Amino acid sequence: MLIRRLQSSSPDFSQQLDSLLAWEAESHDAVEGAVKEILAAVRTRGDAAVVEYTNRFDQRDAKTVADLTLGRELLQQALARIPAEQREALEVAAERIRSYHEHQRQESWSYQTPDGTILGQKITPMDRVGMYVPGGKASYPSSVLMNAIPAQVAGVPEVIMVSPAPRGELNDLVLAAAAIAGVDKLISIGGAQAVAALAYGTESIAKVDKIVGPGNIFVATAKRAVFGLVDIDMIAGPSEILVVCDGKTDPDWIAMDLFSQAEHDENAQAILISPDKAFLDAVENSIARLLPTLERKDIAGASLAKRGALIEAGSMDEAIELANRIAPEHLELSVEQPELLLLKVKHAGAIFMGRHTSEALGDYCAGPNHVLPTSGTARFSSPLGVYDFQKRSSVIQCSAAGASKLGRIASVLARGESLEAHARSAEYRILPGDR
Template structure:
């Protein structure tokens, strides 16, 4: 019997049960914090020596010097050329779609001139160097290479440094091939907090970057949190999650498999189904029980569903939208007759997959948008990874003499009101200056 929670909005304790199900404490355990502190300190002060030691002790990969951790581009290209033709086609097609989508996100600098000649503008520039962390613990993720590196490339980042754990020195050929397709510049077999530290602080071999992106385990997440401020980060990601809203007319096996698709990530992943038809929830649960033994990662799916999964009955689709907004899911599937209409009623979601023929799994690999999305209800204020994450803007201000007199008087008044005399005098000195 599959163990999964059943909730209903008619239950008096529904809100409390929903909160318990969806709240996520992203604070690291003390042991993780202590370990990360120690690792980051050693990497910062010992550089390559620390990387060699941690790679040996934590990944079981013995090297004499950190330079051996770098994988030459020729090996990536060889991995790409060795792929089965259909695998290579899938990889390259996915990459092309990701690039095409993100071209629409490119930002342009702008400038405007006011009547008195004062000029205002905004200059957009790409970051110089970014680090992409590609996880490799419980599975290989070539898709993560594409989804992180390609938006950086579209933004115009000058150098993309990729790190990926390689237990025993082994890395999946598809991951190497993805690095070649995505346009990565350098690749190091590094994982864990030590990889984050190397990217943040730089070592004799690994260059320091301006921003670190990409998901990882609890140690990676905590390390990113600790180095933020010294470098930029994309987010501190929590476990993966999916919310499916269904009207009860989709094949129950389709819905069951969509829930499995996120539950198989890890035991903390969240898979939720909302439907106004209790009968349909029964059908989906039966389908899950029938299909689960066929899954290669059933030993992960089962505890994931027991801990963080739920089948939720609502009064109607309008209430389903309200519940969805409270959950603010990473992935939201609208498996209904009019998905566009329902989507318009929902404000908070990392990505919305509309219609019965749009499983979230397509978004993970090849739809186009980056699959790096806000988790743990952060979709209330955060956005998917995009080109804008790899750019920075600079404000431009150029006053004409007339503009300086007009704006200087305003600035001086406000500065005096704040008691900042030097600010005021700085502006006032230019009030009586002759036109150039």
Template sequence: MDVLRLDTRRADFDAQLTALLDRAPETNADTVRIVDDIIANIRARGDAALLEYTNRFDRRDLTDAAALEVPRAQWQAAWESLPADLRSALEAAATRIRAYAEHQKIAPFEYADELGNRLGQQVTPLDRVGLYVPGGKAAYPSSVLMNAIPARVAGVEQIIMVVPAPGGELNPAVLGAAHLAGVDRIFTVGGAQAVAALAYGTHTIPSVDKIVGPGNAFVAAAKRAVFGRVGIDSIAGPSEIVVVCDGHTDPDWVAMDLFSQAEHGEDSEAILITPDAAFIERVAEAMERRVTTLPRETMIRTAIANRGALILTRDLDEALRVSNHIAPEHLELSIDNPRAWLPKVRHAGAIFLGRHAPEAFGDYCAGPNHVLPTARAARFSNPLGVYEFQKRSSLIDCTPEGAKPLAAIAGCIADAEGLQAHAQSARDRG
């Protein structure tokens, strides 16, 4: 299998690693121009533009925007049509995701300062959230659960889901997951036009306060463009996995863990970091042997050739330093006593501890969210969670006596900033 070999002992290691990490595609000018035109058209013409784009891009022939909404009875029928084992699996995953999300709620607080004033934080949920679900080549009921359940746990009043339906076809598992997760309304629209409709509203689709969920380059560009009008979760990039291994894990397991992300797309990133040179060869052999058993062999081979690497380090300490630089979406610590090494991990979206916690568990049913920062964004951002659907408001409650010392402090600082109205407003309370 064509896979890059890197060695931290080589003088060109840093340059090679930088080149590997810089391969993530950027949104190009043509995409931005197209998206800007779509957004402007949706804002100007609403449902009429939405129908035109839906008919053009999704090969449909709709004349009434009301037909974009999926009747609730269709969700129920889709859920009941699913095989019993899939329904049970989705229910089990939803239960675990909900249980984890319940632990994430941000708590309000209040306290009294030394002057008798009360300060604190009020927490409220967002009113309405838009959930974008990809359609077309793949169906992701797991993404419906991961996005909708935390919003529901947060107390969001209304969840609006948009999903493209090429040729009018909808995946029953996606509809079933929406039924299970508590989505309120579903519209069969996709692409930048769906993002624009959620951000600005049309007669048929209500505007939302925040848009979450992954999509293609046009969806990503549209989310960038509407940010500020609405909130967004993140700009999702290609999938990533780093496996840090001490050489004692079954190489077949490691190979398949790398493939679990490579099969998402040709630009996915899959990297093994280990201080064991012989283990690298065993994993390389397992990769070549096991890839032939997978339906997405061609895609996996392309991803590994484009953005895969087997990295040899001096020791595990250095392996974790390299991993921290990469700041991967998913990090597997496939080593003895992984908790002892956990304090050395500074940057990763999700951390999988030990040899029996593969990334695939996180994608579906472990409980923590699978919507994670990519493209080194784990250096400064977080997984999707309940907190993404809650707002914090500061509380300031001053007594007449407690206001006097603050008036003097605020007035002095306001004078220094040249803001006399601020200063007088403060001193009026003194």
């Protein structure tokens, strides 16, 4: 079976869909134990533990954290080394990402009530952000841009990037992306020890306010463990794509769109929903014909067989109902008038409108962020954005008249809660004429 077929009219369809969507992040006692040990070591021994674990896991021979650190000058050198075509692609993508995220920037505001009280909200950026980027021979320059640029737009003064470099291997494209995105420095460390260093701080690595970026199960487990001491972006599950199609898009296009997420890993999920059975047949044929042409055909094939599906819905309205139930990371509305369906979409990380808008464009250069909620969490969470790197503080400034008026109200409520000091603190500000 290349990919399963489901019909919404089947009596057990709801159970079948629940089973298809079910996903729980791996959790092994061995992983939890190893991460706990590493976090404790870095917290107590700082730089020495970071260097020790990095040398052990990444086959390095560093003596100090300084041996593992690249400043802006070395990042700029990598930018100068890459081919002109790659540099231009990075710069165009970065500019589009920056332009989009500038629309998200929030500003402080205030207003005055009739009694003279000033109420408002002060927006301030975080002081320092840590960004985790998978390293070695892997190349994820898009992740660098998507994580660093919103922080910069938010006004974060310092962005520290960590990325493992097994045997000292660093990818020039990733380093070049870091230069373009304005990363302040890169420390070539990875795994739980990198997360610990960012969360706790060491002699050479400053503690950050937030850790963002993808990683393996050790990284995800470490991020979960330090959340609360620092903020994190999310604990992301496998990549997902859901395509809703009216049956009039080229089936080869749709098959390749499904592959675009299935090739990430065997647990990725690719689903197509359409009311057109003949079209689903055509897409299944395209999958069978095109899958062998992929370099990552084994991974994509395993993903489709394990978690993929072609679902026949009763109508386009039902297709959207199912999409809202699934709450996918990526939702393609591959139809003639996607804006009509958009009005009915409630839950999705990113929505790709029309036949020509492939999800892959969003991964790299369209502009919106590709760090998105997975595993149905789009029901209550949003893409990474500038707002994730800004804090909001409430501002309250009472006039004498305002404090007197509010004091009477606060007094009643505080005494109702048996909090006498609260009440008396408010009562001290009540003007004699208002008592």
